[in-house]
Amino acid sequence: MTQRYCELATNLPNVTVLAYDYSGYGASQGATTEKQTYNDITAVYDYAIETLLAKPSDIIVYGQSVGSGPSTFLASSHPVGALILHSPFLSGLRVLTDNRLLSCFDPFPNIDRIHKVKSKVFIIHGVNDQEVHFHHGVDLQQVSQGAKSEPLLEQTKLKLNYFGVECSRQLENGGVVRHWQGAQRHC
Numbered sequence: 001m002t003q004r005y006c007e008l009a010t011n012l013p014n015v016t017v018l019a020y021d022y023s024g025y026g027a028s029q030g031a032t033t034e035k036q037t038y039n040d041i042t043a044v045y046d047y048a049i050e051t052l053l054a055k056p057s058d059i060i061v062y063g064q065s066v067g068s069g070p071s072t073f074l075a076s077s078h079p080v081g082a083l084i085l086h087s088p089f090l091s092g093l094r095v096l097t098d099n100r101l102l103s104c105f106d107p108f109p110n111i112d113r114i115h116k117v118k119s120k121v122f123i124i125h126g127v128n129d130q131e132v133h134f135h136h137g138v139d140l141q142q143v144s145q146g147a148k149s150e151p152l153l154e155q156t157k158l159k160l161n162y163f164g165v166e167c168s169r170q171l172e173n174g175g176v177v178r179h180w181q182g183a184q185r186h187c
Contacts, residue, residue, distance in 0.1 A: 016052070020044045022070075034069070034092075034107045041070040045078055057081045063088065065132060069108025076116035083117055083146065085110075086124045089136045114144045121146035 005017040022037050023030035030036065048054040056079035063071025068088030075083040089095045092107035114121070121144045125137030 016054075018044060018048055018052070037070040038073050041074045042078070045074055060084060062086065065089070066108070068110055072108075072110045072113050072117065075119060075121075076113040080119050082120040082122065084122045084124070085137070085140065087126065087129055087132050087137070088123060088140055089132045090139055094136070095132055110140060111143065114140050117144060117146050119146050 005019050009015055009017040020040060021028040022032055022040050024032035024036075028040075045059070048059060049056065059080045060082045061071045061075050061080050062084045063069070064086040065088070068085045069092070071083060071085065072088070074080065088110055089108070090111040091109045093105070094111070121141070123137045123141045123144075125132075125134045127134050
């Protein structure tokens with residue numbers, strides 16, 4: 001993913017890419033819990049607003065697979081310009097079963113939050129996804145207020161060449177935020 005972010009920041013004018021590791025992943029310290037992923041993404045959002053002076057309407061939140069949970073949480077509770085979900089799931093439990101008996105233990109309930117997202121929503125999902133069936137993306141699109149078009153159901157794999165400059169900074173909560181903007185260093 002790092003290379004994809006670098007390419008976006010390098011090849012698109014006026015684009016800044018801000019990425020992070022969840023607590024307990026990559027260069028970040030701490031324990032990984034659902035609640036902590038929400039704290040992590042909120043800390044990165046606050047960093048973008050308070051330190052980088054980003055306007056909420058200029059923030060596009062991207063979440064892939066498990067990342068769709070924290071991303072949907074953020075977009076449902078904070079103003080953002082848009083939400084992009086790539087291979088999202090309805091909820092953590094619904095990836096495994098449609099049985100709702102254990103719904104009180106269901107992590108990342110995207111299906112319960114997406115209707116609160118006020119920004120535009122764009123959903124991408126592969127029809128041959130072997131881990132999260134594409135009906136998850138279709139069902140999320142159907143209940144989203146911000147999804148104005150059909151989800152992009154991708155049947156091919158893209159290959160891209162990536163390059164760029166990455167900066168990293170440790171956050172107070174132990175997380176690491178990565179920031180790319182063109183070929184300039186901003187650390």
